[in-house]
Amino acid sequence: xxxxxxxxxxxxxxxxxxxxxxxxxxxxxxxxxxxxxxxxxxxxxxxxxxxxxxxxxxxxxxxxxxxxxxxxxxxxxxxxxxxxxxxxxxxxxxxxxxxxxxxxxxxxxxxxxxxxxxxxxxxxxxxxxxxxxxxxxxxxxxxxxxxxxxxxxxxxxxxxxxxxxxxxxxxxxxxxxxxxxxxxxxxxxxxxxxxxxxxxxxxxxxxxxxxxxxxxxxxxxxxxxxxxxxxxxxxxxxxxxxxxxxxxxxxxxxxxxxxxxxxxxxxxxxxxxxxxxxxxxxxxxxxxxxxxxxxxxxxxxxxxxxxxxxxxxxxxxxxxxxxxxxxxxxxxxxxxxxxxxxxxxxxxxxxxxxxxxxxxxxxxxxxxxxxxxxxxxxxxxxxxxxxxxxxxxxxxxxxxxxxxxxxxxxxxxxxxxxxxxxxxxxxxxxxxxxxxxxxxxxxxxxxxxxxxxxxxxxxxxxxxxxxxxxxxxxxxxxxxxxxxxxxxx
Numbered sequence: 001x002x003x004x005x006x007x008x009x010x011x012x013x014x015x016x017x018x019x020x021x022x023x024x025x026x027x028x029x030x031x032x033x034x035x036x037x038x039x040x041x042x043x044x045x046x047x048x049x050x051x052x053x054x055x056x057x058x059x060x061x062x063x064x065x066x067x068x069x070x071x072x073x074x075x076x077x078x079x080x081x082x083x084x085x086x087x088x089x090x091x092x093x094x095x096x097x098x099x100x101x102x103x104x105x106x107x108x109x110x111x112x113x114x115x116x117x118x119x120x121x122x123x124x125x126x127x128x129x130x131x132x133x134x135x136x137x138x139x140x141x142x143x144x145x146x147x148x149x150x151x152x153x154x155x156x157x158x159x160x161x162x163x164x165x166x167x168x169x170x171x172x173x174x175x176x177x178x179x180x181x182x183x184x185x186x187x188x189x190x191x192x193x194x195x196x197x198x199x200x201x202x203x204x205x206x207x208x209x210x211x212x213x214x215x216x217x218x219x220x221x222x223x224x225x226x227x228x229x230x231x232x233x234x235x236x237x238x239x240x241x242x243x244x245x246x247x248x249x250x251x252x253x254x255x256x257x258x259x260x261x262x263x264x265x266x267x268x269x270x271x272x273x274x275x276x277x278x279x280x281x282x283x284x285x286x287x288x289x290x291x292x293x294x295x296x297x298x299x300x301x302x303x304x305x306x307x308x309x310x311x312x313x314x315x316x317x318x319x320x321x322x323x324x325x326x327x328x329x330x331x332x333x334x335x336x337x338x339x340x341x342x343x344x345x346x347x348x349x350x351x352x353x354x355x356x357x358x359x360x361x362x363x364x365x366x367x368x369x370x371x372x373x374x375x376x377x378x379x380x381x382x383x384x385x386x387x388x389x390x391x392x393x394x395x396x397x398x399x400x401x402x403x404x405x406x407x408x409x410x411x412x413x414x415x416x417x418x419x420x421x422x423x424x425x426x427x428x429x430x431x432x433x434x435x436x437x438x439x440x441x442x443x444x445x446x447x448x449x450x451x452x453x454x455x456x457x458x459x460x461x462x463x464x465x466x467x468x469x470x471x472x473x474x475x476x477x478x479x480x481x482x483x484x485x486x487x488x489x
């Protein structure tokens with residue numbers, strides 16, 4: 001009988017299987033589209049079933065991989081990967097699968113569909129899922145490496161010089177980051193003889209203060225976390241990836257980055273729960289990320305680049321919540337990660353439509369867009385309000401909680417910084433809105449054949465989701481808060 005113990009590993013295995021299938025189909029567009037759509041329904045269905053399979057948003061299920069399914073495939077074989085499936089993992093998996101599905105739908109709506117390209121998306125989904133679910137720190141490392149390769153492949157698929165450069169830089173620094181994470185894991189293994197995150201956490205707690213080897217491991221893993229999350233000083237590399245990928249893929253990349261940011265932070269908190277300096281380091285780098293990302297966003301004259309730096313600054317805002325180190329702050333940071341990926345996805349999808357319609361995203365070349373696509377302009381305006389923390393949208397609920405958390409932690413200056421970030425984000429994007437949709441004297445022609453029916457359906461769903469969370473925040477925030485309490489960080 002299927003239960004959560006069997007369904008959880010399917011979130012990793014099914015995307016990998018489908019990646020192999022669509023890869024073999026290669027350029028058979030209709031077959032790739034059909035299989036992709038069917039797969040997306042299944043991918044979303046599995047996390048939804050797990051949400052309601054045992055208890056709604058409750059408990060922390062730790063399970064060894066799926067003996068029932070593994071025995072169906074290979075008799076007498078038990079796949080021993082251990083998964084951790086708590087409340088936050090449930091929410092992150094649902095958000096990840098839904099937004100991955102929307103990105104794939106945007107891709108297959110194009111005239112040409114490559115099975116290899118879709119396969120890379122599915123591999124990135126499987127890798128991110130494994131990162132979220134892993135309760136073994138070595139498996140976590142393995143899938144971060146797979147994710148980097150898949151993301152680089154998605155970026156260089158644009159086949160432009162800038163995309164190759166962005167992908168190459170990301171790969172080089174990813175190698176360094178991977179080595180840092182692996183060395184940190186090796187130090188922990190050598191010192192404690194454990195790789196399972198739960199067991200490792202218990203062993204470190206039992207030993208009291210971290211020894212020099214443990215401190216070195218914490219530093220190395222934190223360095224890896226900064227890179228994988230796209231925080232300072234690696235924000236430029238991450239923003240280049242967002243900028244040079246197809247916008248619908250950038251929407252996916254920013255989702256994966258913020259989910260990895262949260263997932264790895266939870267691992268660090270669990271393993272080094274008594275190490276106060278860890279949170280201070282997180283907070284410091286997050287502040288730098290917010291400031292630099294905001295300033296850079298205000299200076300941009302190209303839509304994709306502008307959104308790339310907005311995504312970076314929002315990642316920094318999530319990091320501030322995590323770095324505050326309080327239960328309230330960590331919960332607010334995770335909550336904002338969920339809210340932010342929804343709003344940023346809308347904006348990147350808008351950029352995708354703008355490029356398809358006008359063949360450019362350079363702001364000085366655009367203008368008078370409201371006369372051509374008024375609905376898209378209205379949606380971008382709503383998304384701007386959402387990402388800037390304006391009620392009744394979702395980011396208002398998480399940013400207000402971040403402000404409260406900063407104040408309660410005795411850091412009112414951080415509360416002011418969060419408010420300034422919201423203002424800077426609004427100014428940067430509303431400037432882009434004016435340049436695209438209201439500025440007179442457009443210099444480009446538009447393609448009348450690009451109607452964007454799929455795009456319109458997707459953004460309506462996402463806008464409604466932002467409004468629903470904004471009006472009923474406790475359905476997401478309360479389970480997150482309870483999860484953070486259970487961590488005891």
